[in-house]
Amino acid sequence: IAGITQAPTSQILAAGRRMTLRCTQDMRHNAMYWYRQDLGLGLRLIHYSNTAGTTGKGEVPDGYSVSRANTDDFPLTLASAVPSQTSVYFCASSEASGMGTDTQYFGPGTRLTVL
């Protein structure tokens, strides 16, 4: 079982370009999340999805979009990248069954640099 995978591992991108970060989980979790983590700071929620077909905005959604066409995949798109979007991006998932701890499991992260 792989858990959560993210691609690419790292990317250098020119400002103004479009970029999609991929995230796939094989745990059949209902909920998925995208966070960004800037140097020395905690995780800030960009977008989330409580179940396939639904999405919601987090704390810092501007400049990002997501889709959740199926349970396993939750891509994050930067329509026109800007240097302030340079960060490490983590995807996470949780069971979100309404019972139990509902721990979040994190992917390995994508390090994105926008020049």
Added chain:
Amino acid sequence: GQNIDQPTEMTATEGAIVQINCTYQTSGFNGLFWYQQHAGEAPTFLSYNVLDGLEEKGRFSSFLSRSKGYSYLLLKELQMKDSASYLCAVRKTNAGKSTFGDGTTLTVKP
């Protein structure tokens, strides 16, 4: 909204005990998490508290006081590998998204 405060950095000696505090202000509460994050890696789950009191799991324990909006993570018998960032996160509903603090970077010295 939610405000979560943690010390930025802490230093402790190998074999010692360290307590990392987290205070929060939230309009709703349904659980507090602690995650560990080694440099360059993803966060991993350490503990979860939803009721007041102490939860013990090996060398790590976590405490919660909902009336005070306060939690701490206690690490005993510190090892060098415990050098990491420790993130406190609060959840408002019984499932789904949490809000994270900025994390406490713990350095364990010989």
